[in-house]
Amino acid sequence: MSCKEGFERRLKGMPVSPGIAMGVLRVEARGCSSPIVRTILPTEMESEWARFESALARTEEELSSLKARVEHLSGANEAAIFDAHLLFLRDKTILNKLRKEFPKRMQNIDSVYYAVVQNFMEVMRHVDDPYLRSRVVDIGDVLQRVLKNMAPAQNAPLCGDCTEPCVLAAYDLTPSDTADLDPRKVAGFVTEAGSAVSHTAILARSLGMPAVVAVPNLVIDSRVGCQAILDGYNGYLILNPTAETLQHYRELQAEKERAYTALIDMKDLPAETTDGRRIRLAANVEFAHEYTAIQRSGAEGVGLFRTEFFLLGDGSLPDEEAQYEHYRKLVESCSPEEVIFRTLDSGGDKLPFEVLEEKEDNPFLGWRGIRVSLSRVEIFKEQLRAILRASAHGKVGVMFPMVSGITEVKDVQALLEDCRAELRERGQAYDENMRVGIMIEVPSAAMMADVLARHVDFFSIGTNDLTQYTIAVDRVNFRVASMFRPTHPGVVRLMRQTISAGIPTAVCGEMGGDINLVPLLVGLGVSELSVGAHLLPVVRYAIRHLNYEECRAMAEEALQAEDSYTIRGLSVDMAHRCYPELFN
Ligand code: PEP
Numbered sequence: 001m002s003c004k005e006g007f008e009r010r011l012k013g014m015p016v017s018p019g020i021a022m023g024v025l026r027v028e029a030r031g032c033s034s035p036i037v038r039t040i041l042p043t044e045m046e047s048e049w050a051r052f053e054s055a056l057a058r059t060e061e062e063l064s065s066l067k068a069r070v071e072h073l074s075g076a077n078e079a080a081i082f083d084a085h086l087l088f089l090r091d092k093t094i095l096n097k098l099r100k101e102f103p104k105r106m107q108n109i110d111s112v113y114y115a116v117v118q119n120f121m122e123v124m125r126h127v128d129d130p131y132l133r134s135r136v137v138d139i140g141d142v143l144q145r146v147l148k149n150m151a152p153a154q155n156a157p158l159c160g161d162c163t164e165p166c167v168l169a170a171y172d173l174t175p176s177d178t179a180d181l182d183p184r185k186v187a188g189f190v191t192e193a194g195s196a197v198s199h200t201a202i203l204a205r206s207l208g209m210p211a212v213v214a215v216p217n218l219v220i221d222s223r224v225g226c227q228a229i230l231d232g233y234n235g236y237l238i239l240n241p242t243a244e245t246l247q248h249y250r251e252l253q254a255e256k257e258r259a260y261t262a263l264i265d266m267k268d269l270p271a272e273t274t275d276g277r278r279i280r281l282a283a284n285v286e287f288a289h290e291y292t293a294i295q296r297s298g299a300e301g302v303g304l305f306r307t308e309f310f311l312l313g314d315g316s317l318p319d320e321e322a323q324y325e326h327y328r329k330l331v332e333s334c335s336p337e338e339v340i341f342r343t344l345d346s347g348g349d350k351l352p353f354e355v356l357e358e359k360e361d362n363p364f365l366g367w368r369g370i371r372v373s374l375s376r377v378e379i380f381k382e383q384l385r386a387i388l389r390a391s392a393h394g395k396v397g398v399m400f401p402m403v404s405g406i407t408e409v410k411d412v413q414a415l416l417e418d419c420r421a422e423l424r425e426r427g428q429a430y431d432e433n434m435r436v437g438i439m440i441e442v443p444s445a446a447m448m449a450d451v452l453a454r455h456v457d458f459f460s461i462g463t464n465d466l467t468q469y470t471i472a473v474d475r476v477n478f479r480v481a482s483m484f485r486p487t488h489p490g491v492v493r494l495m496r497q498t499i500s501a502g503i504p505t506a507v508c509g510e511m512g513g514d515i516n517l518v519p520l521l522v523g524l525g526v527s528e529l530s531v532g533a534h535l536l537p538v539v540r541y542a543i544r545h546l547n548y549e550e551c552r553a554m555a556e557e558a559l560q561a562e563d564s565y566t567i568r569g570l571s572v573d574m575a576h577r578c579y580p581e582l583f584n
C-alpha cells in the first residue's frame with residue numbers, strides 16, 4: 001500500500017535521537033535527494049526535455065568510461081555490470097512512460113523521472129525472479145547519476161531548498177551531511193542504514209534532531225510529499241497519519257516537553273547517589289551552537305569536546321590563532337568548570353583530514369585519530385599550542401583519541417613538552433597543571449591501563465569504539481548492529497581493568513547517556529560521565545536515585561556473568577527499580 005493511497009502506515013526502525021518530528025516527507029535515495037517538485041509552463045517543456053537528454057548523454061559517457069576502466073583493471077566479467085546500467089539508461093519502458101507522464105504532470109522533468117523510476121523500482125522489488133529483484137540497486141545507481149547530471153549542485157546541504165521543516169528519509173547520511181542539516185528545514189530524519197553509535201546518530205542528538213535508523217526498505221516504501229510523523233522515542237516513521245494519530249503525537253510531544261522542563265529545573269542539584277558518591281556530570285560537545293545548552297542543562301563543564309567538527313567542518317583547517325580564540329571563548333564561558341579538549345579524531349566514519357588517493361579498506365583500523373595527528377606533526381602542534389594557550393583562561397584538560405599503547409603516549413607527551421617550550425619562548429601563558437589524559441577505546445590500551453596510568457592524569461573510556469574494537473563489530477554497519485553490545489562481558493571487564501588502574505576515569509561514549517546502563521557504570525566505579533547535553537538532566541536524575549553500594553554489588557555480579565544479556569538485565573532491573581518514572 002503506498003503513501004499516495006492515503007492510508008496510515010507505520011515503518012519500524014531503531015530510535016537513535018529522541019523527539020517527535022512532523023512534516024512533509026522528503027526522500028533521499030542513496031545520496032541523491034528527491035528533486036523538489038515544481039509546476040512548469042508549457043513554454044518550458046522543450047528546455048526541460050533537453051536538460052533530460054543532455055543528462056542522459058553525460059551519464060552514458062560516465063558509464064562507458066567507468067566500464068572501460070573496470071574492464072582494464074579487472075576484466076570483462078566485472079565490467080559487464082555497466083552494460084546493465086547502460087541498457088537501463090535507455091530502457092524503452094521507462095522512457096515511454098516518462099514521455100507520457102511529463103505532459104500529463106507538467107512538472108520539472110527531474111521530479112517526473114524520479115517518480116517514474118521509483119515506481120519501476122517498486123514493481124521490480126515484487127517480481128518473483130530473484131535476479132531481477134536484485135537489479136533494483138543498479139537502477140537506483142543509474143537514477144542517482146542521471147539526477148546528479150541534471151542538477152549538479154553537489155555540495156548544497158540536504159533539503160536546503162525546503163520552505164518549511166520536512167521529515168527527511170534517506171538510505172544513509174554521512175556525518176557531514178548530518179552536520180549540514182538546518183533544523184529550520186529538517187525537523188527530523190530517518191535512514192535505512194545506520195546505527196545508534198554512528199557519528200550520524202551522535203550528531204543528530206547534538207543537534208537535538210529526532211532520528212530513527214535501520215528501517216528496512218525505507219526508500220522504496222516512502223513517498224515524497226506525504227505527511228509524516230517521526231517518533232524518535234519509539235522508532236517509528238508514520239506515513240499519512242490519521243487525525244487521531246496526529247492528536248496522540250501532539251499530546252505526547254507536549255507531555256515530554258513538560259517532563260523535560262521539570263528535569264531541567266533540577267539542574268543545580270549535584271549528581272550524587274543516595275549514599276553520597278559524587279559523579280562529575282559533564283557534556284559532550286560537537287558544535288558551537290551547543291555551548292548555551294551546556295549551561296542550561298547544568299553540566300559540570302565539558303568532558304569531551306570533539307574538535308574534529310570545528311576543525312574540519314567548513315573544509316579549511318583553522319590556524320593556531322583561530323583555534324586559540326575559539327577554545328578560549330568556550331573555556332571562559334564554562335569557567336570555573338573544566339573543558340576537556342579531545343585532539344583531532346579524523347578518519348573512520350568521520351570527516352577525513354585529507355582526502356586519500358586510495359580508499360582505505362578498513363578505515364576504522366586505518367589512518368584515524370592519534371595516528372593522523374602523529375603523522376602531521378606541525379598541524380598537531382598548532383592544535384596543542386592553541387589548547388595550551390586556552391588553559392591560561394580557565395580549567396582545561398586535553399586528551400588523545402584512539403591511543404593503542406605507551407609509545408603513542410610518550411610521543412604526544414614529548415610534543416606537548418616541545419609546545420610548552422615554544423610558548424615559553426614566545427612569552428605566551430599556559431597552565432602548567434593542565435590535565436593530560438587519553439581515551440581508552442582500543443582493547444590494547446585497556447589491557448595496559450596500569451602502565452598507561454603512570455603517564456597520564458586521567459582516562460576517558462570511549463565505549464563506542466571500545467565496543468567496536470573489542471567485539472570486532474563495525475559501529476556503523478546496520479547488518480551487525482544487533483551484535484553491538486557495550487554490555488558484552490569482554491567490554492565490561494576491560495572497563496573494570498581500566499578503572500582499577502586507579503586514576504580518575506570517565507565514560508564519554510554513548511553508553512554513559514543510557515539510563516539503563518548508568519547503574520552498571522556507577523557500580524564499576526567511574527568518576528565521571530560525559531553525555532550529550534540534552535541527556536544530562538535525565539542522567540543526573542538517575543544518579544540521584546541510585547545507591548552506590550547497591551550498584552557496586554550489582555557490578556560485581558555482572559563481572560561474573562557469562563553474556564551481555566545477563567549484564568544488561570542486571571543493570572536494567574536496577575534502573576527500573578530506582579527510577580521507574582523515567583521509563584514512562
Ligand atoms: C567513543 O568512541 O566512545 C567516543 C566517545 O569517541 P567517538 O564517538 O567520537 O569516536
Ligand code: MG
Pocket residue numbers: 401441462464465
Ligand atoms: Mg571514539
